[in-house]
Amino acid sequence: MTNIGIKAFGAYVPRRRLSRAAIAEAHFWAKPGLRGLGRGTRAICSHDEDVITMAVEAGRACIDGFQQSSPKKLFLASTGLPFADRQNATLVGEALGLDENIQTADYTGSQRAGTGALLQSLSNASCDSLVIGSEKCLTKPGSIDELIVGDGAASFLMGSEQLVAKFVGSHSISRDLVDHYRASHSDYNYVLEERWVRDEGIMRIIPEAVEKLLLEQNMESESIDHVLMAGFDSRLTSNLAARCGLDHAKLHKGFRETIGHAGSADALILLADVLQSAEAGEQVLLIGFGQGCDVLLFQATDLISRTRSFRGVELTISHGIEDDNYLRFLSFNRLVDMDWGMRAERDNRTAQSAFFRNRRAVTGFIGGVCKVCGVAQFPRTDLCVNPECGKANTQEDEAFSCKRGEVKSFTEDWLALSLNPPLMYGSVRFDKKSTLMMEYADFSVGELSIGTPLEMVFRIKDFDELRGYHRYFWKAAPFKN
């Protein structure tokens, strides 16, 4: 038993849940066999969400209640990072308002990236670390993967004090079994024959790792209370449990019916979920698979009841709305080439020097508040916006990202460019007499009205198709938390 472990966690699953029946129905003409997989929903990113935006939301769900914590490390795990050479974790850290004087790193390259990042944070308990697993995997239309995977994120604040679960130990096997792969410049996974993967890969590697961990910890399999196996169907999970000598009843059922398999984030989502209802003293076995496997063992502490109020998986799942528009899903992922008209031709080049100068405003949503009159404003400027004040150099930082707002005005605009029309925007009223024209996110047509409560979410603002770039800002979404 170590003295390091988990202090807090959070989860985020995109609001939109695509009906698998809608996917299967769309492909029935070519692949009637897919209809058997057409059950439940898969969580999908909206047009303005990606691994980074989900990571930010999961991170906020974790650290918002822990303002006293100041993580010194931030690890972002994903196989779907938007930038191959621009550290994604740094951007996430700035959006979360973390101190600059921290270590940040991206973990990628395998479905084990999530458990790998957890293990990295557990290797040094001298400071708090924030670990976020976030996954969005592009799937080829008509593939089995399309009906299996889903998007989602989970985050963990790791440290050595005030732990809700202690890290007991781990065992890792690194073995180059190519059950699937995605080459660096490919869009999709290439999936190998499933029976070979099952019999020669999964059913051999995982039991071997579990056995070694239990041996190292001098534990019996019966003492395990919760078993978390990410990414497998229920039959395989049951067979695996039996092979490992683990009680079938202790298997987490996963979120196949609601979220889908969230790749490298899946193990973290399962861990967050199980800790929210675990009892003190219970042992949790977490398995991450991919070119080998990581097996981690945690034990819930006497503080585990704290987790009941965390913004966990169940809460974020409860915010979902079902979507049966498969064509829109394809469009969100640029899998159909929609004609968005001439307004989509606008040059969205980002002046990086202006971004860098203003990144605390753009990424962090930091505005100003006048220390003389108390009026807040975004963006922060040298002169107070209050006509009754107007004083110079009286502004202090004011975080808008955590503010609650309300709709002051709105419109549903079918003319302006949106990749999910209509573009909804309007004036948002904040506290301290501030107001700001913002884009609304996650609203359906007819949902907006004056006074609707809002919370701020980090989203993709614009795409620069010409240069393969996109930029982020904050939008106003329905108040949930």
Place this chain on the structure above:
Amino acid sequence: MASGIKDKVAIVGMGCTQFGERWDKGADQLMLEAFEECLDDSGLETKHIEAAWLGLCYEEHSMGKSSISLSQSLRLPNVPVTRVENLCATGSESLRGAAYAVASGACDIALAMGVEKLKDTGFGGLPTRTMGTFEDQWFPGVSAPGSFAQLAIAYSHKHDIAMDELKEAMAHISWKSHENGSLNPKAHLQNRLSKEKILKAPMISYPLGLFDCCGVSDGAACAILTTPEVARKLGKNSHMVSIKALQLAVSNGSEMFHDEWDGSHAMTSGLASKKAYAEANIDDPRSQLDLVEVHDCFSITELVTMEDLGLSEEGKASIDVLSGVYDRDGALPCNVDGGLKCFGHPLGASGLRMVYEIYQQLLGRAADRQLSDPRVGLTHNLGGFPNRNVCSVSIIGLQ
């Protein structure tokens, strides 16, 4: 207090092209077309122009940024020419520059030109453009209809008027514009429309339907300004049209970023009109003005402008609109030429087009839409969006 512009500058000639989809001419040719009418009207020649102002908003799509295009198109005699750009108030800015030059004594005869060649852009509606390197990174990608649509939402909410009722009044405004436009041979849209068709139009940006929105057009309008003394020498004694007021109010960010403004009107319209009334010695605009040409980029804009200009009581404009106060045969005709909605909206020309209509009305030249003995009129431009804009108010009358 400054003495103001009242009666210091006379308009001795005006010209305005046919507005619309002018596939036949470029911006340079449109300017020349307006200028030739203007010269004929004034009795002057090109060589008499001592200074000129060019109002052109979307320079990228017309003739480039400088003033040279005006000088070159008209073959002006190498006089000072200045290009101005201030969103939809661009044409009024051109007039203001030329009027101030004459009033200051810097020159005796000045030309104010406004032009826009928008249809070559290929866009329906206004082309998209950058808001600046920083603002592009946070400001939503709004459209003009979407920005003004919020006026209707906030107005409906503030005055507790159901949207269906407000839409009736807005439909009346668009219906009126089409009725007026049908009498104007220079108007872009000269068709009449039923209120039913207006109300059933496809939604552009809730709650604005297609016919709540003005289109954009090609066109040019211009004026030759001089001193009253020179005007009299030109024989403009009996019917001299002069400028009574030129005012501009520009947002400073308070509506956009500070919650004092309620979003139901354009704050700058109230500020600019109050100053203009003071400059023109007008105490009761509703009874003293004979006609108004306001910035009806959207039907709701015209409606709230009636209140901002002090013509309707706050919250009561829809009643006045529906009772026909602002119809061509009403107590205070508004946009008798069809307005932006039907005359058209070539941005840089619109401010001068409004002055052109008042000028024509004051001189009794408005043919089928001629009002009975008008003596003073007001023009109003609102450039930008309700929460951040440039508002110009000009008052033009007989000397």
